[in-house]
Amino acid sequence: MTTSNLDRRDFLKVLGISGAAATLAGCGHTSIESGVEEVISYVHPQDFVVPGIGVFYASTCAQCGSGCGIMGKVREGRVLKLEGNPESGISGGKICGLGQAGVQAHYNPDRLRTPMYQGEGGLIPVSWEKAHQILEQRLGPNSSLKGEQIAFLTDRVSGHQRVLLENFLETFDSTHHVTYDALSTATGRAATKAILGAEQPLWNIHEARLILSFGNDFLGSGISPVYMARQYALFRKAPRGTLIQIEPRMTLTGGNADRWYPIKPGTEGILALGIAHDLLQHEEFSRGVPQEVLDLVKNYDRDAVSDITGIGSDAVRLIAAQLWNNSPSLVIAGPSVEGHSYGFSNAAAVQLLNVILGNRGKTMEGQSEHPFPQLTPTLGSYQALAELNQKMAAGQTQALLIYGTNPVFTAPSHLPFAESMSKVPFKVAFVTHMDETAGQCDLILPLLSALEDFGTHVAEYQPNGVEVMLQQPLMEKLYPESKGYGDILLEVLKKRKPEAYAAFPDYYSYLKTAMVKAKPVFKVSDSDDHFWEDALRNGLVKWDGKPTTLEAKLPALTMPKPAELTTDYPFYFVPSIRADMRDGRHAYLPWLQESPETMTTVVWDSWVEIHPKTAEAMQIKEGDILQIQSATGSVRAKAYLFPGIQPDTVSMPLGQGHTQLGRFATGVGVNPYKILDPIFDGHTGELAMHATRVALRKTGEHQMVVKDEGPTTLQNGQKLVATLSADQAKLSKEI
Template sequence: MKISRRHLLVGGGTMAAGMTLLKGLVPDSADSATLLDDWTNHQEEWSLSVCQQCVGGCGVMVRQMDGRAVRIEGNPLHPVNQGGLCPKGLASLQGLYDPDRLTTPLRAKGKRGSGEFEPISWKDAAALVAGRLKTLRQEGKAHTALMLGGQFRGQRHGLFSRFWSAYGSPNYLRLRCVAPDEPAAAHAFMNGVSSPLAYDLAESRYVLAFGCNLLETGPAPVHQAAQFGRLRVRQDGGAHVTVVDPRMSVSAAKADLWVPVRPGTDGVLALAIAHVMLKENRYDKAFVAAHVQGFERFRQQVLAQYSPAIAAQITGIPEDTIRKIAQDFAPTGRPGEKPAVALGERGPAYSGDDLRTRLAIHALNALSGSLGKAGGVVLQTPAPLAPWPALPQDAPAKTGLSHPPLANRDMGALLAALKAGKSSAKGYPVNALFLYYANPAFSLGGGREEWNQAIQNIPLVVSFSPWLDDSARQADLILPDAHWLERWQDDSVSHLPGFASFSAAPPALPAAGGLPTEEFFLELARALGGTTAQALPWKTYGDVLAHKAQGLYGAKRGAVTDPKGPRPVGAFGSFAEFWKALQTRGAWADNRPGNPLARPFNLSPDVPGKEYWVNALLAGRQSALGAAETKAKTNTPSEAPGNFPFQLVTFKTNTRSGTRGANQPWLQQNASHHLRQGWDGWVEINPDDAQRLDIDDQDPVWVSSARGKIRMNARLYPGTRPGVVHIPYGPGHQGVGRWAQEGENPNQLMATTFDPHTRQPLWGDTWVHIERA
């Protein structure tokens, strides 16, 4: 119980704090009287916000002393994190007070990309952007404005979307490897769902995670860690956790069983498990009869093709292990038995056959009959937020929107369209580019050269980054966003926890000089006038959130968290009272999960591709394996560069939080826990491979691919599959700040290929050569 902290929340947040000078640790001194005088009358204040160091949506509390933030910690009342916070969240004050953070708008001086900038006023910057957008619209080129948004949270997405629709550009695109608010394509195909599936991990009997580093980099890491803590101490002995991953991640290390699958073969392993369940009659027959379509075709093909013997050759996992997993995972039919879940959220494959791999993993949930049960797979229900009002559109907006967008979440297509400009048939040159939470020069495969080349002919490039990051360096104008503690912050958890929640909090601190980008767009709409201004009638982003929250109040569902226990929405006398409670308590939540079985589960959905997906998966993986074997045939120190025997699989640790969290020295220092390696990047090699290449732990090596070459230290890690190497993603920025530039960015080596169906970048398709430097 944290009575004093909760008391502060109850008391409205402000009280004078009597400071205690470390009694017992610091001896009294003659100066203490004066010190005490300086130190005693300080204003202590606690304010709330929602952490934005990742997409997890944890509620945080910030302790302020005379307006300085001096501590950040988890909000014990928040349903997502229940007081816990991960290293990223805890280090976020280093981002707030980062001396390299930009707080004034900058304009490029001289040639773009020269790295020289001069400060301009917010007024001039706004006038410049508004002027350019007005001109484009008058010239009938509204569609040539392009905004790229990254992995940011909250209702600002809807706001930007509205702005560009009212203005007349179809090119507001989001660049992110996971869209947590949308269901995975495989789930949409099989379950027919339109919101994401969620997993009740804490109550499940067996968790089978494919490539999903749940405890470190899952979609809501703190929530998942809390569930892990709960499933471990359950009265019945807890759930069995199995992690399938070529690399022994922290989650794999903490699991009961680590299955070091050959990269990209997760789908084959999943179907071999299905094979054993079908063959030994260990699937949930009642569930299949009641809810599953396309079963017979699936059964026949899986039984015909995916025997453990064949799968063992492809996946590198022994037949006995496959059988054992299937037998433990399968339901036994005992009364009161908890369900088992298979999950492949976030990157099991990231190599060819991404969609089919995820279909194979999700098929296991149907065979074990775990959908729609406590402890199984449930449906994430969206929070009943008020809809946006009708969108007014004038003729120029309609003309603009009649053009096809340059790309649809497909970065490969976008890069090609940007490079082609006028020359492609349906393409058109982009006249203004806006980057928000997006740093493509760093995050795209191929790295900065690829990106800089793609944008060289765009006359106006605007970045909203509060750091001079890799992409902002190439901008004409930088309009630094405020830190998330300095702006209205909201989040509607949309992924994995299974319950609906919504948080909204006013700025915890005054802005240091940056301007929240959403406020900039509201200003821009007013400057453009007409229907664009009508579409965004709100004075501040806080008004937008109040509008959205009216939906929660109107639905009379769920409750607002409170120290005395959740307070049902119906108990509030007015919206104003509800809205105030929401801001001062942290979150609204509704615990009822949705039903994923509103439509039958289809094991043989109609997915892109000529062949039946079960057949196509095996054929695809077999040919990939053939290619891999050819590549891996020669592997000696004398081998000429240009031959790439190692498959590269990148990963993230839980201290990497994207460009905006890159310049935080505590996170750099704590870069990895499994190796206790800080600051630099590194490449993980299996000790046997390293011995053959005469490489020792911490030796500098060159890692080269067909695309590029980087130098880093080798780490000999037995949790690496022979023939595979791993490089952490995150280090090696060009710019951002003084602490973000150590190490190398593995994207310099990456192939720029994308899955044709899911549009996911195929990070697993890169092969490298390693030699001692």
């Protein structure tokens, strides 16, 4: 390999192995240099194809950021099914429904097959030769773009895709990588860091005797659902742990809880302080607690808390007693806690309970250091998108590259992203299929699917030391004119900085070189080729990290209570996150449209959930079409009567309402992002997703809600799925 004009430090940086890895042994030789390639992967499939016999290849699920290791079953050159990879500490051989749908993302008929360019009459297909010409003209070595004139907008991105992206920006003297997450947890992370010194501690769920979850759907749409479900199975084994879930709208995790309490949205912190008030009556807990905290908590006796939260004072006493009697416990918070103008304080008050209960070091630890911090995921926020929007609107952004995110769909209507984007002269989308944001771009580059491309991934939640996950093709590409994200970036980099990148014929060779150079850090003594083959065969490389110690800070907090509901907007509005659709990016997959939503069983639609007693008072029946009106806008949806919701609250699932996401999503349902009010967390500036209030108006129209649940008569008398009402289950007092 030629490294002339490139010193060793630069070379390591190119490969994303500087920093902790700077202590690597000498570079040595690679098989790329010697021209010998022998890889056990599907790149050269002919040796492994046995008609009728399935072969499994390891890779990494790219359907969400949890980084589960998967195995793809391949027969006659086609990937048929995905399973969990038992080698993966995250998935442990399991996979979720969203992960399974990765096969359908790959075979989706709406995948783009050629590059597209925005001509005078609209988007037209162009050749790759033309696409590269355009890229070179705008972003090649003669480009005068510098600093913030260029922006790379992504969802979270990790591994060598992140390294390559940041190296690409660096050639423009830019660090303008904007990470946007439409379901940002930035406020909750900031609050946890303020109390425990770490944004995302490890939760030793199986060690806990009691979990108190304030709206964290860790079994559904949380940070690592497959890993958490495995932990939860252990937690439920003898001695069986107890789960208490408190949230305005029942999530999948809430549906699994021993006790579920509907709380008024935004009052979770007050309830946490009320529970703390009870606990701090006991010297065991109050010892060492700063006077400011004792002073704060003393105002939150059970009756005061009960009035504000809607949780009965007996229930407050019971929860505190359960925590006291079931040590160690674990207290966690989710989106419904942080999604308010005081979300930071709300989430911090919940975390305070962990400190008071002494859960640090028992059921909570800090995640291991990472040997390659540059491979860790960039975590997104709403604030990052808002700042980019301002720069675009002011005409400061001359080129925008977009990968893995669709803000034209997910940005609320008070953030006019599409309009601001139209002021950027050159916009490029890296996508597998058309979406609302790509549709506004000048150049659209069709990507390989995750089952056709190489990559490395690092998960945000690393339960067992550190794993660098390998993604590799499970079959040859379906569409010859699609390309890998890494390959496209590399081609531009070769033009901008040939002395660093010309030696890599493709992203695969870059990735292999980068991983092999990092081998000493993984303490592997095998030959380079064996190390790489093992990495591909196992689908990952492990680093034996150790959990770290969490801090315990007990800062003084102020805890506002939510403003009263008004007659104009008499309902709290909760946008719920579907475990399968997430921010809406997966709505183009018909398996997921067809899968009954976990709490309602509704399919192929949007709906608004309303408590049966509220519906009765308003004479609303299931299927009545309602207008849901906020101060920002309105949408129409069918009423679904749902006992798992706080009576002053209505909820709609996010993810539907697409205008440009292929044949299976376009025109299905409505988009609740667009009615969210411009209310922001006072500490982090993040969008307060749960702070919108709405009014309901009956339109007089009615349509049947299509759902899988129903009386047994709809099951041909066979009771295929026996169902119970809440009253039959004797849960009515709590729900």
